[in-house]
Amino acid sequence: MFQNTRDFARHLDSQDKISKYRNEFIFPKVNDKQVIYFVGNSLGLQPKTAKSYVDEIMTDWAELAVEGHFYAHKPWWDYHERFAQPLSKIVGALPSEITVMNTLSVNLHLLMVSFYRPTGKRIKIICEEKAFPSDQYLLQSQVKFHGFDPKTTIVEIKRREGENNIRHEDVIATIEEVGDELALLLMGGVNYYTGQVFDMKTITEAAQKQGAFVGWDLAHAAGNIKLELHDWKADFAAWCSYKYMNSGPGNASGCFIHEMHHNDPEMPRFAGWWGQRKDRRFKMEPEFMPESGADGWQVSNLPVLTLAPYLASVEMFAEVGMDALIEKRDKITAYLEFILHEIDKEVESTFEIITPSDPKERACQLSVYLHGEGRNLFDWLMKNGVITDWREPNVIRLAPVPLYCSFEDMYDFGQLLKKGISELHSVSK
Structure with missing residues (x-):
């Protein structure tokens, strides 16, 4: 008591x-x-350790300049690879399913290139009512980009009148009602407004049973709740790092792409230099050959000064568990x-x-x-x-x-x- x-x-x-x-x-x-x-x-x-991680890069920049990409204490060209192991334990993934890049809404847009591919009558997206505004805006703009009306294409799972939280059975019922018109379910794993945690495992299974892709916005979940993204077979997820993972304002986003998609040559993506195979990246070849795993979704070289405080925090998480x-x-x-x-x-x-x-x-x-x-x-x-x-x-x-x-x-x-x-x-x- x-x-x-x-x-x-x-x-x-x-x-x-x-x-x-x-x-x-x-x-x-x-x-x-x-x-x-x-x-x-x-x-x-x-x-308190964040500043020393940033200072290390500043020192390497001062002393090595461009050579810091390869000869810094933590070389910049593969700096993001240091996140794969500790973040995989935080979100329940394989290290190959993890990458760090951009910011959250940017990553969700990039991931929807791969996972929102409306065809025929399968065009609809399910999200929760009162999702964070960024999610609402990105879903609306993606739907419009494909030539559809958000009012008829985006389906919100609503709270019952007089209730503050969404009932799990209403999530499943909505998925089954949309059925074979469902192209994508994209929800917040934890609702930002109420703090409600959704049953991501069961929801993922239900939506994939209808033939849809499933993605999770884990802004309020990563570093906060137990996640098993690999075992749940979520198709993709993304999260910001500046909330529970203490990386600093507006800082870099983490991404998860399930390994079942890593070797699909037909999957579209927006490509960039840093997604090119690491062993061929500096050969400057015209053909894009993606790096294996989630790193193949990278676009630009990494802003290591922003990743530094994130790494300081992630290593603390690894220590605590x-x-x-x-x-x-x-x-x-x-x-x-x-x-x-x-x-x-x-x-x-x-x-x-x-x-x-x-x-x-x-x-x-x-x-x-x-x-x-x-x-x-x-x-x-x-x-x-x-x-x-x-x-x-x-x-x-x-x-x-x-x-x-x-x-x-x-x-x-x-x-x-x-x-x-x-x-x-x-x-x-």
């Missing part, structure tokens, strides 16, 4: 097997005090949920957690309706050292990231939340 006391929170911290990693990150300060940071689902904190992260994630999220319910009993407000209560259907996020409160409470929290996220119309998203959030943070947040509501209510009276 949990307790809403500082001593109990500190007791949980004393039992935390990965608590030492909190000291490996740099926290902003508000009023000269380290913040409580709840927005790792938007931008992760900076690992996803099992340890998930164990703490479940416990600290449950403790935050408990704190919210306890504070709700003490204040003149009602909090409604719209994230599923079942740990199997949620990860490191609680989205909370602040009934009776508004933007003023969010602003008060921000000014008092709680960095959180506001989403219209009246939701705050709280992500207690296990790598750097503590149980005592959860207790302190509850006390600040109670104080903020009390002060705002006294002013309004």
Whole structure:
């Protein structure tokens, strides 16, 4: 049983097997005090090692110039290959199925060249209602590019009236209803707004049974939940690295392409120099011969200065391991949920957690309706050292990231939340 006391929170911290990693990150300060940071689902904190990884490249550039491509401490021309092994363990893939390039929306567009190939009546795309806007925009533009009307070509799986989350049976029913008109299912593995985790294995099987390709936007999933992309036989996936994997603002994206597609000569793709076979890349030949595996989808040479902080974080993930992260994630999220319910009993407000209560259907996020409160409470929290996220119309998203959030943070947040509501209510009276 949990307790809403500082001593109990500190007791949980004393039992935390990965608590030492909190000291490996740099926290902003508000009023000269380290913040409580709840927005790792938007931008992760900076690992202290990130700067040294960037500095290493800057030094190599200064001392070696162009020769750094081959003779740097970590040669630049194959820098991305260092990600294959550790990222494969994070997303449940073979190393050959992993590459790192571009940014998330760019990669989804490039992957749809290969995996959205409408023919005959098989033209439709399924996504979830209230997908992240970037996904909505890229799907609409891809459909228009092929000459179709987004209103009739894109099928959204909707929430039932009065419900906050999408029912799994409604996902399957929609797939079966679209049937042989389905060309592609592309969804977020974790919904950015509610934090709902979808049953990717079963959904993938259902859509592929109808003859469709299946892709996953893992922006809120990679580094956050247990993934088994290879075993689930997802056709492709992509994710950003700057949320749970702490690589820095707007940083590089990871890609997964299942090995069943690696040797398909008929699969279209947009080719570029860095996707050419590594042993022939510098021969400057006119014919494109793709590198084996996911690296064959590379286009341009790598921006190694952006990959450097990502590599620093990925190597930390390899050291910690996803099992340890998930164990703490479940416990600290449950403790935050408990704190919210306890504070709700003490204040003149009602909090409604719209994230599923079942740990199997949620990860490191609680989205909370602040009934009776508004933007003023969010602003008060921000000014008092709680960095959180506001989403219209009246939701705050709280992500207690296990790598750097503590149980005592959860207790302190509850006390600040109670104080903020009390002060705002006294002013309004």
